[in-house]
Amino acid sequence: MKCKRIVYADLLVLLGLALFTSWYLYQAWSASSKIENLIFILPVAAITLLLCAFEAIKQLGSKTVNQAENEEQQESVLSVLPVMGLFAAYVLTLEWLGFDLGTVLFIAAFLLIQGERRPAWLVAYSLVFGALVALFFSNMLPYPMPMTFIATEY
Amino acid sequence: MIDFDAVLLAFDLLFSSFTPWLVVIPGILIGLVFGAVPGLQISMAMAIFLPMTLYMDFMQAMLFLTAIFTGGTFGSGVPAILMNIPGTSSAIATAFDGYPMARKGKHNQALGVALGASAFGVLIGYIILFVLIKPISMSVLKIGPAEMFAVILWGMTLIASLSGTFIVKGLIAGFAGLLIGTIGFNETGVLRGTLGSEYLLDGVPVIPAMMGMFAASELLRLVNTQYLVENEAARKVNIKLILQGFLHAFKYPVVLIRGSIIGVFVGAVPGVGSSVSNLLSYIETKRRDPDPLSFGRGNPKGVIASESANSTSEAGSMATLLALGIPGGGATAVMLAAFAMHNITGGPQFIREQTDVVYAIIFANFGQVFLLIALALMCLPVLANVVRVPMNYLIPSVLALAIFGSFGLVGNMSGPITVLVFAVIGWLFRRYNYSVPAAVIGVLLGSMAESSLLHTLQISGGQFSYVLERPITMAIMALLVLSLFGSKLMELLTKRSAVNS
Numbered sequence: 001m002k003c004k005r006i007v008y009a010d011l012l013v014l015l016g017l018a019l020f021t022s023w024y025l026y027q028a029w030s031a032s033s034k035i036e037n038l039i040f041i042l043p044v045a046a047i048t049l050l051l052c053a054f055e056a057i058k059q060l061g062s063k064t065v066n067q068a069e070n071e072e073q074q075e076s077v078l079s080v081l082p083v084m085g086l087f088a089a090y091v092l093t094l095e096w097l098g099f100d101l102g103t104v105l106f107i108a109a110f111l112l113i114q115g116e117r118r119p120a121w122l123v124a125y126s127l128v129f130g131a132l133v134a135l136f137f138s139n140m141l142p143y144p145m146p147m148t149f150i151a152t153e154y
Numbered sequence: 155m156i157d158f159d160a161v162l163l164a165f166d167l168l169f170s171s172f173t174p175w176l177v178v179i180p181g182i183l184i185g186l187v188f189g190a191v192p193g194l195q196i197s198m199a200m201a202i203f204l205p206m207t208l209y210m211d212f213m214q215a216m217l218f219l220t221a222i223f224t225g226g227t228f229g230s231g232v233p234a235i236l237m238n239i240p241g242t243s244s245a246i247a248t249a250f251d252g253y254p255m256a257r258k259g260k261h262n263q264a265l266g267v268a269l270g271a272s273a274f275g276v277l278i279g280y281i282i283l284f285v286l287i288k289p290i291s292m293s294v295l296k297i298g299p300a301e302m303f304a305v306i307l308w309g310m311t312l313i314a315s316l317s318g319t320f321i322v323k324g325l326i327a328g329f330a331g332l333l334i335g336t337i338g339f340n341e342t343g344v345l346r347g348t349l350g351s352e353y354l355l356d357g358v359p360v361i362p363a364m365m366g367m368f369a370a371s372e373l374l375r376l377v378n379t380q381y382l383v384e385n386e387a388a389r390k391v392n393i394k395l396i397l398q399g400f401l402h403a404f405k406y407p408v409v410l411i412r413g414s415i416i417g418v419f420v421g422a423v424p425g426v427g428s429s430v431s432n433l434l435s436y437i438e439t440k441r442r443d444p445d446p447l448s449f450g451r452g453n454p455k456g457v458i459a460s461e462s463a464n465s466t467s468e469a470g471s472m473a474t475l476l477a478l479g480i481p482g483g484g485a486t487a488v489m490l491a492a493f494a495m496h497n498i499t500g501g502p503q504f505i506r507e508q509t510d511v512v513y514a515i516i517f518a519n520f521g522q523v524f525l526l527i528a529l530a531l532m533c534l535p536v537l538a539n540v541v542r543v544p545m546n547y548l549i550p551s552v553l554a555l556a557i558f559g560s561f562g563l564v565g566n567m568s569g570p571i572t573v574l575v576f577a578v579i580g581w582l583f584r585r586y587n588y589s590v591p592a593a594v595i596g597v598l599l600g601s602m603a604e605s606s607l608l609h610t611l612q613i614s615g616g617q618f619s620y621v622l623e624r625p626i627t628m629a630i631m632a633l634l635v636l637s638l639f640g641s642k643l644m645e646l647l648t649k650r651s652a653v654n655s
Contacts, residue, residue: 106554
């Protein structure tokens with residue numbers, strides 16, 4: 001069952017790449033079908049689609065799952081997904097939370113998920129790191145960043 | 155070729171007073187910091203500190219800016235080795251073997267090797283510049299889009315070479331990367347694949363995409379790891395091992411010299427420069443090595459190839475700036491502004507009339523190499539301590555740093571969002587064995603390749619014979635074919651002659 005799931009997931013990624021290639025080719029073609037626009041995109045997209053078809057046939061034809069041997073396949077998706085979700089939440093809320101507050105919260109939440117149980121250490125590290133990095137970048141960058149506590153023109 | 159009277163005058167300019175040298179140490183340190191912090195760039199450091207050069211004379215201003223350039227070029231390799239984040243596109247190939255070396259507990263040696271190769275690269279680059287500044291700058295004038303496409307095509311062959319054991323998947327990743335690299339406006343003003351987002355008008359931000367695919371996706375994969383280096387005994391930071399690595403770089407003179415030659419000539423090509431030279435040097439070293447499979451798994455020769463080429467590119471880009479007044483990239487564009495602030499115009503006349511100043515800038519860079527070595531040896535033991543930080547602290551810190559840096563690179567939220575999107579893509583690619591380096595090379599080279607191909611089409615009027623009339627294009631293509639099939643051809647010929655005899 002596990003092997004089958006891996007094959008399907010692998011095929012899904014391949015399908016995703018083929019769909020992206022087809023969509024992008026269609027988009028480019030719709031924008032302009034002149035040679036100046038397609039001189040590079042058309043051949044590259046055609047080769048990509050051919051390679052995708054070849055790989056799909058190869059995967060459907062193979063009875064063994066080589067990937068199962070790969071140690072990366074053994075990693076637990078369940079342990080990566082919460083971290084990925086937290087990272088996505090951090091990035092997508094930065095404009096509202098600001099880089100200073102957002103970073104402090106992200107680091108504290110990450111440490112908590114990863115098993116840090118010393119509250120003083122958790123709070124101190126996330127506060128000090130978040131504040132220092134936010135201060136450094138807000139002073140070094142030539143354009144304003146979204147911030148909650150640090151004064152900015154954003 | 156060398157004006158010896160000007161050489162004497164240059165020495166006089168540099169050593170009659172100690173004042174010009176006062177700015178070199180701060181310059182190198184600023185460069186190291188800006189290179190080593192992902193998101194801060196060398197050109198950004200130069201732009202920030204450019205107003206200070208108003209209070210300096212021209213010589214001192216040039217020494218200060220080239221010191222930032224030298225420090226920054228080496229500095230960008232440090233996060234590539236320790237965190238898999240190339241600080242700039244010129245350090246991509248450094249991450250290919252530098253990071254696996256760090257994960258094996260050879261972080262000290264990797265940093266030392268990078269420093270040795272960088273120092274050698276800067277030195278040899280400026281020696282080549284000293285002897286050949288006029289021929290190099292003149293050859294740049296003969297380079298058109300056809301030659302640029304040939305060089306980029308050479309870089310694109312790296313996609314196949316980086317595909318690893320899953321060749322077809324690697325090629326798919328590389329070609330998809332090439333397509334992603336062309337998103338946005340093309341040179342004729344046609345808009346493709348932006349999904350209506352104004353953030354994508356200029357295309358996908360390359361360095362944030364690189365940060366997402368290389369660093370963020372790798373960090374997500376390492377969530378269950380305790381330390382970057384699993385073996386506790388190997389986690390130590392040792393200056394002796396850094397020095398050992400530094401000396402180790404000189405055990406491969408051919409790799410160093412090949413990287414330097416590629417670096418100086420490709421670095422001189424405006425718009426291509428060190429972003430492609432490190433890849434070309436890496437691919438040629440891998441291809442000619444008796445054990446190419448060891449590359450990408452922590453072979454120090456990969457680090458040497460990349461670092462020698464990207465640091466030599468500095469001299470190449472200085473050649474076009476000094477001799478033609480053409481900036482090859484962001485850093486030299488800021489230098490051009492410094493030229494203007496001191497009422498100096500680069501170009502053939504500048505070289506002819508102020509040869510002593512040109513030579514003084516070159517000689518000053520020889521001195522900077524030794525200062526770089528000393529300062530880097532002091533800073534590297536501090537930076538190498540990254541391997542001793544537990545991963546549950548390192549992962550969120552580096553991710554946050556990448557997000558700040560990506561905002562710094564782009565100036566709006568498209569940077570952080572690009573990191574996030576490409577982190578997920580990179581994680582999927584790693585999980586299902588699609589080559590992440592091949593995809594990154596694709597994203598980097600996509601728009602460059604399309605633009606140069608389009609320019610070639612426009613200039614040639616669609617006539618293929620145009621390419622046949624370009625000797626440099628033909629020579630680059632011949633070199634490319636030779637590098638791809640030369641060894642196999644030789645093997646075939648040797649076998650045939652053995653059978654005949």
